[in-house]
Amino acid sequence: xxxxxxxxxxxxxxxxxxxxxxxxxxxxxxxxxxxxxxxxxxxxxxxxxxxxxxxxxxxxxxxxxxxxxxxxxxxxxxxxxxxxxxxxxxxxxxxxxxxxxxxxxxxxxxxxxxxxxxxxxxxxxxxxxxxxxxxxxxxxxxxxxxxxxxxxxxxxxxxxxxxxxxxxxxxxxxxxxxxxxxxxxxxxxxxxxxxxxxxxxxxxxxxxxxxxxxxxxxxxxxxxxxxxxxxxxxxxxxxxxxxxxxxxxxxxxxxxxxxxxxxxxxxxxxxxxxxxxxxxxxxxxxxxxxxxxxxxxxxxxxxxxxxxxxxxxxxxxxxxxxxxxxxxxxxxxxxxxxxxxxxxxxxxxxxxxxxxxxxxxxxxxxxxxxxxxxxxxxxxxxxxxxxxxxxxxxxxxxxxxxxxxxxxxxxxxxxxxxxxxxxxxxxxxxxxxxxxxxxxxxxxxxxxxxxxxx
Amino acid sequence: xxxxxxxxxxxxxxxxxxxxxxxxxxxxxxxxxxxxxxxxxxxxxxxxxxxxxxxxxxxxxxxxxxxxxxxxxxxxxxxxxxxxxxxxxxxxxxxxxxxxxxxxxxxxxxxxxxxxxxxxxxxxxxxxxxxxxxxxxxxxxxxxxxxxxxxxxxxxxxxxxxxxxxxxxxxxxxxxxxxxxxxxxxxxxxxxxxxxxxxxxxxxxxxxxxxxxxxxxxxxxxxxxxxxxxxxxxxxxxxxxxxxxxxxxxxxxxxxxxxxxxxxxxxxxxxxxxxxxxxxxxxxxxxxxxxxxxxxxxxxxxxxxxxxxxxxxxxxxxxxxxxxxxxxxxxxxxxxxxxxxxxxxxxxxxxxxxxxxxxxxxxxxxxxxxxxxxxxxxxxxxxxxxxxxxxxxxxxxxxxxxxxxxxxxxxxxxxxxxxxxxxxxxxxxxxxxxxxxxxxxxxxxxxxxxxxxx
Numbered sequence: 001x002x003x004x005x006x007x008x009x010x011x012x013x014x015x016x017x018x019x020x021x022x023x024x025x026x027x028x029x030x031x032x033x034x035x036x037x038x039x040x041x042x043x044x045x046x047x048x049x050x051x052x053x054x055x056x057x058x059x060x061x062x063x064x065x066x067x068x069x070x071x072x073x074x075x076x077x078x079x080x081x082x083x084x085x086x087x088x089x090x091x092x093x094x095x096x097x098x099x100x101x102x103x104x105x106x107x108x109x110x111x112x113x114x115x116x117x118x119x120x121x122x123x124x125x126x127x128x129x130x131x132x133x134x135x136x137x138x139x140x141x142x143x144x145x146x147x148x149x150x151x152x153x154x155x156x157x158x159x160x161x162x163x164x165x166x167x168x169x170x171x172x173x174x175x176x177x178x179x180x181x182x183x184x185x186x187x188x189x190x191x192x193x194x195x196x197x198x199x200x201x202x203x204x205x206x207x208x209x210x211x212x213x214x215x216x217x218x219x220x221x222x223x224x225x226x227x228x229x230x231x232x233x234x235x236x237x238x239x240x241x242x243x244x245x246x247x248x249x250x251x252x253x254x255x256x257x258x259x260x261x262x263x264x265x266x267x268x269x270x271x272x273x274x275x276x277x278x279x280x281x282x283x284x285x286x287x288x289x290x291x292x293x294x295x296x297x298x299x300x301x302x303x304x305x306x307x308x309x310x311x312x313x314x315x316x317x318x319x320x321x322x323x324x325x326x327x328x329x330x331x332x333x334x335x336x337x338x339x340x341x342x343x344x345x346x347x348x349x350x351x352x353x354x355x356x357x358x359x360x361x362x363x364x365x366x367x368x369x370x371x372x373x374x375x376x377x378x379x380x381x382x383x384x385x386x387x388x389x390x391x392x393x394x395x396x397x398x399x400x401x402x403x404x405x406x407x408x409x410x411x412x413x414x415x416x417x418x419x420x421x422x423x424x425x426x427x428x429x430x431x432x433x434x435x436x437x438x439x440x441x442x443x444x445x446x447x448x449x450x451x452x453x454x
Numbered sequence: 455x456x457x458x459x460x461x462x463x464x465x466x467x468x469x470x471x472x473x474x475x476x477x478x479x480x481x482x483x484x485x486x487x488x489x490x491x492x493x494x495x496x497x498x499x500x501x502x503x504x505x506x507x508x509x510x511x512x513x514x515x516x517x518x519x520x521x522x523x524x525x526x527x528x529x530x531x532x533x534x535x536x537x538x539x540x541x542x543x544x545x546x547x548x549x550x551x552x553x554x555x556x557x558x559x560x561x562x563x564x565x566x567x568x569x570x571x572x573x574x575x576x577x578x579x580x581x582x583x584x585x586x587x588x589x590x591x592x593x594x595x596x597x598x599x600x601x602x603x604x605x606x607x608x609x610x611x612x613x614x615x616x617x618x619x620x621x622x623x624x625x626x627x628x629x630x631x632x633x634x635x636x637x638x639x640x641x642x643x644x645x646x647x648x649x650x651x652x653x654x655x656x657x658x659x660x661x662x663x664x665x666x667x668x669x670x671x672x673x674x675x676x677x678x679x680x681x682x683x684x685x686x687x688x689x690x691x692x693x694x695x696x697x698x699x700x701x702x703x704x705x706x707x708x709x710x711x712x713x714x715x716x717x718x719x720x721x722x723x724x725x726x727x728x729x730x731x732x733x734x735x736x737x738x739x740x741x742x743x744x745x746x747x748x749x750x751x752x753x754x755x756x757x758x759x760x761x762x763x764x765x766x767x768x769x770x771x772x773x774x775x776x777x778x779x780x781x782x783x784x785x786x787x788x789x790x791x792x793x794x795x796x797x798x799x800x801x802x803x804x805x806x807x808x809x810x811x812x813x814x815x816x817x818x819x820x821x822x823x824x825x826x827x828x829x830x831x832x833x834x835x836x837x838x839x840x841x842x843x844x845x846x847x848x849x850x851x852x853x854x855x856x857x858x859x860x861x862x863x864x865x866x867x868x869x870x871x872x873x874x875x876x877x878x879x880x881x882x883x884x885x886x887x888x889x890x891x892x893x894x895x896x897x898x899x900x901x902x903x904x905x906x907x908x
Contacts, residue, residue, distance in 0.1 A: 004465065005530035011460050076459035077538075077834045084531075088605075106560055108834030110873060150831050151542075170624070173876035176883055177830050376631050377604050380531045380562030419564060419873040422627035429630055 005087060007250040009080035016067055019241040021276040021348060022234060023063035024283050027355060030322035030347060035311060038453055041319055048219055049227040051127035054120065057235035065238065067119070074118045074151055078107040079242065083250035089378040090398070097401035098256060099394060100411045102247050102274065103381065109174070111384065111416030112270055113144030113230055116239035120228045121148035131155035131225045133217045135185065135210030137266070138164050138338030138386070139171025140416060141230030146178035157225075159185040159213040162205035164338040170420050185210040192216050192315040206331040207267075207342045212315035219317070231267025232312065232346050240273020243413060248277055251411075258289050260397050262412040264389040265293040265302070265360075266339050268346025274413040279357065293349060293360045294389040296368075298436035299332040301325055301345045302353050302360035304443060309453040310344060320451055323350040324360075326438070327446025333436040335365050336424035337385035363392045364435045369428040371395050372418070384416035385424050459541060461704040463534035470521055473695040475730045475802060476688060477517035478737050481809060484776035484801060489765055492907055495773055502673055503681040505581035508574065511689035519692065521573070528572045528605055532561040533696065537704035543832040544852070551855035552710060553848060554865045556701050556728065557835065563628070565838065565870030566724055567598030567684055570693035574682045575602035585609035585679045587671045589639065589664030591720070592618050592792030592840070593625025594870060595684030600632035611679075613639040613667040616659035618792040624874050639664040646670050646769040660785040661721075661796045666769035673771070685721025686766065686800050694727020697867060702731055705865075712743050714851050716866040718843040719747040719756070719814075720793050722800025728867040733811065747803060747814045748843040750822075752890035753786035755779055755799045756807050756814035758897060763907040766798060774905055777804040778814075780892070781900025787890040789819050790878035791839035817846045818889045823882040825849050826872070838870035839878050 022029065031040040046055045057065060067075070086099040104112035124132060132154055136142030142158040149156040158180050165172060165184040175182050183189060185205045186196040190213045196203050203209070211229070218227035229236060251257055261278045265271035271293050281287040295302050301324045310325035312318035323344045326332075330343035352358040368388035375391050376382045383391060390412040397410050418425065427433045476483065485494040500509045511519060521529070540553040558566035578586060586608055590596030596612040603610040612634050619626060619638040629636045637643060639659045640650040644667045650657050657663070665683070672681035683690060705711055715732045719725035725747050735741040749756050755778045764779040766772035777798045780786075784797035806812040822842035829845050830836045837845060844866040851864050872879065881887045 005527075006465055008462055008464060010462060011458065073459075074834075077542075108830075108836065147834055151834075169880070170873065170876035173880040173883075174836060174873070177827060177836055177876075177879050179831065373631060376562075377633065380528075380601055380605075382562065382628060382631055417873075419624065419628070419871075420876075422624035422631075422874075425631050426623070426627045429627075 003085070003087065005085055007083040007253045009246060009249060011076045011080065013249060014072065014075060014080050015242050015245040017064035018067060018238045019245060019277055019280065020060055020062055020065055020238050021279060023061050024280055026283065027351060030351070033309065033320035033453065035316050035318060035320055038320060038451055049215065051123050051129060051226060053123045053127060054235050057238065058233055068122060071119045071122050080246045081106050083247055085254065086379055089375060092374065092378040093395060093398050093402065095398040095402040096405060096407045097398040098407065098409045099398055100254070101414045102243060104243060104413065104415045105381065105417030109140065109144040109147055110420060111140040111144065112240060112243060112273065113140045114147060115242055115273065116230065116236045116269060117144035117148035118151065119239050121145065121152040121154055124226055125152040125154055129154065129226045132228045133157045133214040133225050134228045134230065135159045135207060135214045136230070137161050137207045137341055139168050139175070139420070140339050142180070142182065143171050143174040143178065145228055145230065146175040146180035149180065150178040156180040157217060158182045159187065159210040161185055161207060161210050161338060162203065163334045167423060168420055185213050187213060189213070190216045204334055206314065208314035208328060211313040212317055215313060215317050231269040232344065234348060236269045237272030237276065237346055237348060240269045241276050243273040244275060244277035247274070247411065256409050258411045259408040260290045260292065260410045262292045262294060262390045262393045262410070264340060264386050264415065265295050265345065265349060266342050266386065268349040270413060270415045271349060272346060279352070291358045292393055293353065293358055294393045295360065295362050296335055296337055296340050296389060297362040297364045298335045298438065299341050300362045300438065301343065303362040306447055307350055307354050308450050310450050312344060320453070321347045323347045324353065326443060327449055329446050329449055335436065336421060337368070337389065339386045340389070361393055363389045366433055366435050368392050369425070369433060381414065382418040383414055384418045385421050387413065387415045457539065457541065459539055461537040461707045463700060463703060465530045465534065467703060468526065468529060468534050469696050469699040471518035472521060472692045473699060473731055473734065474514055474516055474519055474692050475733060477515050478734055480737065481805060484805070487763065487774035487907065489770050489772060489774055492774060492905055503669065505578050505583060505680060507577040507581065508689050511692065512687060522576060525573045525576050534700045535560050537701055539708065540833055543829060546828065546832040547849060547852050547856065549852040549856040550859060550861045551852040552861065552863045553852055554708070555868045556697060558697060558867065558869045559835065559871035563594065563598040563601055564874060565594040565598065566694060566697060566727065567594045568601060569696055569727065570684065570690045570723065571598035571602035572605065573693050575599065575606040575608055578680055579606040579608055583608065583680045585611070586682045587611045587668040587679050588682045588684065589613045589661060589668045590684070591615050591661045591795055593622050593874070594793050596634070596636065597625050597628040597632070599682055599684065600629040600634035603634065604632040610634040611671060612636045613641065613664040615639055615661060615664050615792060616657065617788045621877060622874055639667050641667060644670045658788055660768065662768035662782060665767040666771055669767060669771050685723040686798065688802060690723045691726030691730065691800055691802060694723045695730050697727040698729060698731035701728070701865065710863050712865045713862040714744045714746065714864045716746045716748060716844045716847045716864070718794060718840050718869065719749050719799065719803060720796050720840065722803040724867060724869045725803055726800060733806070745812045746847055747807065747812055748847045749814065749816050750789055750791055750794050750843060751816040751818045752789045752892065753795050754816045754892065755797065757816040760901055761804055761808050762904050764798060764904050774907070775801045777801045778807065780897060781903055783900050783903055789890060790875060791822070791843065793840045794843070815847055817843045819887055820889050822846050823879070823887060835868065836872040837868055838872045839875050841867065841869045
């Protein structure tokens with residue numbers, strides 16, 4: 001136990017560029033389609049919602065894109081983040097595997113989300129935008145963008161999924177500290193929100209609905225407001241690659257390299273940010289690391305959804321993309337991993353799964369909390385409900401090593417702490433948490449509503 | 455703004471010894487008195503509550519005490535902690551002062567408290583103890599000791615001040631994740647708790663009452679359980695000096711030295727841990743750093759209490775020590791900085807204030823939250839309510855520099871994050887927070903109940 005626990009980088013070692021996996025994919029990207037015409041969109045269409053600099057990043061095939069100096073300056077408030085060898089967890093599991101985790105919970109917002117919030121706020125500010133709109137599930141994204149907008153002097157409207165707004169008032173308060181305006185979605189502030197409420201006044205909301213509201217407000221603002229998305233899009237995943245790039249350096253310090261790389265995935269940004277640099281090594285340097293995307297059994301787009309063109313939002317205002325989807329009408333059950341409650345998935349991550357370059361696994365809610373408590377009692381840190389999915393898979397892999405005697409190296413991303421989510425742990429200990437299984441028939445019915453393309 | 459933001463140490467640079475200021479004090483320590491006889495206690499009396507190794511530390515005059523290897527191993531889960539130059543806060547205040555802060559919120563419990571919880575659990579384990587009892591105010595201490603007891607396989611009963619138990623359920627849940635049993639004090643589990651409830655069934659509790667309960671359970675256990683205290687005692691303050699020792703190294707990295715050192719104080723452990731290494735430099739190396747203890751105006755032991763012998767707890771079961779006290783019958787108003795709600799103060803810190811080696815200042819609750827929001831919007835991190843007292847004083851000092859044009863170096867300890875305390879921020883923004891002023895007549899009345907010594 002006297003071996004090294006933490007692998008730290010100095011801020012001078014912080015990555016100076018983001019990695020764009022679009023430069024290295026062994027297949028052509030699928031087109032992004034207009035939600036009404038179902039024809040490929042032009043940058044002009046996207047410019048209603050995004051500044052041109054981010055649109056150019058979205059379609060870029062440059063392998064690396066430089067991180068602007070003002071973004072690096074804000075990153076320094078918490079980056080580089082620590083990388084841990086989980087000596088105590090290994091001992092608790094009695095496994096010959098070496099387990100490491102990257103810890104993104106040291107950011108002021110408590111998660112990895114500021115990694116893209118900060119550049120998005122920066123590029124919007126640079127483009128002369130005065131205000132942003134966004135949605136948030138559990139509140140990680142909303143609080144990260146609130147912090148970023150505050151740093152760059154932008155106003156922000158956050159549409160927060162109602163069930164999270166109620167379950168997680170602390171994250172809402174955090175957004176208020178940073179000066180953002182937060183609304184429980186569905187709201188009566190938008191045409192779409194009003195239509196949802198008319199049909200079901202008790203709607204718990206969903207990420208899809210909240211996206212539609214935030215998009216509507218930006219699209220109807222006549223250019224005054226732009227929209228910011230916390231996951232799914234290429235440029236968002238790219239901004240998160242600072243995580244994996246740091247881990248590559250930290251693994252060199254540890255003189256190790258992973259056999260298994262695991263991250264949880266909702267829209268895909270945490271997964272992409274952690275795993276894409278390792279995919280580059282697989283694609284270019286002949287590494288054969290197994291790369292696992294862990295998702296909730298209650299919102300199983302990668303493991304039970306269809307790889308097809310679908311709308312990114314519920315109101316069919318967002319572009320149509322090819323992705324693993326449960327159907328844009330899917331409203332996931334109210335699991336505590338609110339950040340993973342999304343009907344779709346990043347198109348890149350979907351394509352990688354479709355090409356067998358990434359393996360997808362789903363984990364049930366009770367199993368994730370069991371893994372989380374095992375982890376917290378071993379390592380101290382209490383994880384947010386989202387990364388518990390990665391922890392559960394990592395523990396599974398380590399226990400397989402125990403059976404086989406293999407000394408594999410397993411790494412995962414601990415993308416946020418659970419200090420905002422203690423009510424979920426309370427429910428777990430009280431026996432009040434449930435597993436959810438989405439009926440196959442409902443998935444089949446939702447698939448009938450997919451847009452017919454080509 | 456391209457200057458360095460964070461000063462990081464590697465775990466190999468972690469201090470290997472705690473600093474014991476008792477070796478360097480320019481005055482003799484006052485005796486510790488038995489609560490019944492008011493005669494000096496012997497180590498035997500204390501051994502009902504504490505293992506002999508900690509009692510020996512309590513009375514030691516060795517300048518440095520080695521940190522045991524197993525304690526260092528647990529420290530490595532979060533130590534060394536980062537030290538920040540507050541470039542953004544300086545800019546927001548438009549001050550010529552250089553402001554730095556140490557950040558202890560990166561510990562798994564979110565505060566500095568594990569620095570002493572871990573060695574206390576370790577020494578008890580080594581002495582063959584099976585279970586500990588303790589009290590907790592806001593829950594920082596309880597959650598830290600829960601984590602530490604879990605690491606060393608000890609059972610733990612936590613008596614949590616009732617108002618915090620109700621206001622801060624998340625910290626209670628955190629203790630449960632680490633496997634502790636948590637009770638809202640006053641409880642009906644102890645003679646003293648029952649007597650308090652008989653007099654006032656709605657008692658909000660206080661740290662003094664909770665101490666009495668935890669002490670009673672340990673004292674009545676026939677040796678099966680020992681008691682653990684999160685502040686006030688010499689050995690507790692000493693364990694916290696890892697903070698200040700790290701800061702000395704980090705200031706060398708920054709090529710700077712403070713003119714003003716500021717930390718908040720409730721029982722004194724955060725203050726002592728941060729400031730004592732700088733006091734050593736003042737006492738021994740001729741440095742002339744101003745050292746400021748910041749306390750709540752609502753619980754103003756240093757600024758309005760009397761320097762006198764008093765009981766450490768409300769039930770007069772704990773030893774009698776010479777300290778700044780508001781009287782052991784004082785129940786502080788229910789401010790959100792629950793960790794600072796104590797009628798007394800560390801005897802060492804009290805003596806240092808009495809000898810004008812430390813300056814005490816009180817801050818009103820509303821001013822602390824105003825300072826906290828200024829800090830959070832500048833630096834990102836949302837502080838716990840306790841360190842906001844230090845932030846308020848640091849901002850005051852920086853604004854004085856702005857007036858005078860002095861380029862002073864100001865450092866303070868950000869001893870915990872506020873992610874468990876967002877309800878307090880919510881109350882602040884809703885205008886529901888109050889300032890409290892303890893009437894002079896009540897302080898005078900409480901002083902009449904002090905034990906008459908000598």
